[in-house]
Amino acid sequence: VQLQASGGGLVQAGGSLRLTCAASGRTGSMYGIGWFRQAPGKERQFVAAITWTTGITSYADSAKGRFTISRDNTQNTVYLQMSSLKPEDTAVYSCASKGVTGTYYYAAHYGHWGQGTLVTVSS
Numbered sequence: 803v804q805l806q807a808s809g810g811g812l813v814q815a816g817g818s819l820r821l822t823c824a825a826s827g828r829t830g831s832m833y834g835i836g837w838f839r840q841a842p843g844k845e846r847q848f849v850a851a852i853t854w855t856t857g858i859t860s861y862a863d864s865a866k867g868r869f870t871i872s873r874d875n876t877q878n879t880v881y882l883q884m885s886s887l888k889p890e891d892t893a894v895y896s897c898a899s900k901g902v903t904g905t906y907y908y909a910a911h912y913g914h915w916g917q918g919t920l921v922t923v924s925s
Contacts, residue, residue: 803827805835805916807897812922813887819921821882823897833902835880837871838909839893840918849895851906852880860906887923894918 809821823835836851850871851860859871870883880897896918904911 803829803832803899803914805897805899805914807895807916807919810895810919810921812924815887815889815923815925817887817923818883818885819887821884821895821897821919821921823880823882823916825878825880825899829878831901832899834900834906835873836898836900836906836912837880837882837895838898839891839895839921841890841893844893846896846909847893848907848909850882862907884921887921889923889925892921892923894920 803825804827806824809819811819813819832854834851834853837849838846839849840846848862849865850869852871852873868886873880896915898912898915900912
């Protein structure tokens, strides 16, 4: 599975961005797609995930109510709509795919990663 993340950029606090994760290759092996972020000097952090077939979603507490993850199975694409952005949301955001085992919350449970896209939120 190959993953390509895009859509990052510079936005003012309170603004919105939509990130896109395009999947290709052996997409039939994907059980779920997750978004993680890593700010400078900090550990990678789970943001949100979606089960590919059912559309069931999971969110980190920091993302609940502000971020929405969705998918388009026909386009093999997952979106992360981010609203009410805060400076502390500044990070490199990466998408990853996982199989049926493990949980969505741990990066080690994901087998394939795309390159990150930088989101910068100015105050």
